[in-house]
Amino acid sequence: MFKFRKPLIAANWKMHKTVTESLSFVKEFLPLAAGVRDIDIVICPPFTALLALSMVFENSPIKLGAQDVFWANQGAYTGEISPLMLQDLGCQYVIIGHSERRHIIEENDLIINRKISAAKQTNLTPIFCVGETLPEREKGLAREIVQQQLEKGLQDLTAGELVVAYEPVWAIGTGINASPADAREMTGFIREQLAILYDRTWAEGVRILYGGSVKPDNIAQFMNEPDIDGALVGGASLKAADFARIVRLNDNGS
Numbered sequence: 001m002f003k004f005r006k007p008l009i010a011a012n013w014k015m016h017k018t019v020t021e022s023l024s025f026v027k028e029f030l031p032l033a034a035g036v037r038d039i040d041i042v043i044c045p046p047f048t049a050l051l052a053l054s055m056v057f058e059n060s061p062i063k064l065g066a067q068d069v070f071w072a073n074q075g076a077y078t079g080e081i082s083p084l085m086l087q088d089l090g091c092q093y094v095i096i097g098h099s100e101r102r103h104i105i106e107e108n109d110l111i112i113n114r115k116i117s118a119a120k121q122t123n124l125t126p127i128f129c130v131g132e133t134l135p136e137r138e139k140g141l142a143r144e145i146v147q148q149q150l151e152k153g154l155q156d157l158t159a160g161e162l163v164v165a166y167e168p169v170w171a172i173g174t175g176i177n178a179s180p181a182d183a184r185e186m187t188g189f190i191r192e193q194l195a196i197l198y199d200r201t202w203a204e205g206v207r208i209l210y211g212g213s214v215k216p217d218n219i220a221q222f223m224n225e226p227d228i229d230g231a232l233v234g235g236a237s238l239k240a241a242d243f244a245r246i247v248r249l250n251d252n253g254s
């Protein structure tokens, strides 16, 4: 499988793993992923484990990401974490607009737009999540919803380093992945929208991930799709052996 955009596979650990558990994951994972050279591997642990992992990743190709960020660099924002603080810890990526933050924490498109803007200004690459709910899909609104999320999330922002993750909400953590055909249709649509919002040359360079119940046994089918450049993986990234199979695209690597 040749991809002219370098594939990226990111682990979203959500609110899982203490520092000790994070370190033991990495100890097991690093040798298992040692042969993987042509894929960017990003691990997004909870904020509390970022420092410990950044020290371990210093001499490794694994990149560090955060699961969220605030939009200001400092100030009276109790409990928030700034882009500058993430950069200081060695983060290169940050997930923004994850459906759990949209639906549980009630983050809206304006907040997401501010966060993407702040991340870009600090040279953190946003992994910008978009995706429709099941009722929206059933009403035939998937494209419209994703188009609005892209337009509002990127409003007034210049083109630049960006990763978009298409994550249908009904596929996240449910064990029910989108079919490769549905994921192909939506990721192709996202690239078209990026070309309309900016320009085609830039849009062709943006990495678009699929997320939603990705597992070792289905990663290869998604990676074969022309507009899918990687995956955002939740549950299956929590076990080192499973995540290693995913970044090896389920190849046993022998």
Ligand code: PEP
Pocket: 012, 014, 167, 171, 172, 173, 174, 175, 211, 212, 213, 214, 232, 233, 234, 235, 236
């Ligand atoms: C996610 O957290 O972004 C995700 C896709 O979760 P899962 O792989 O568990 O569906």
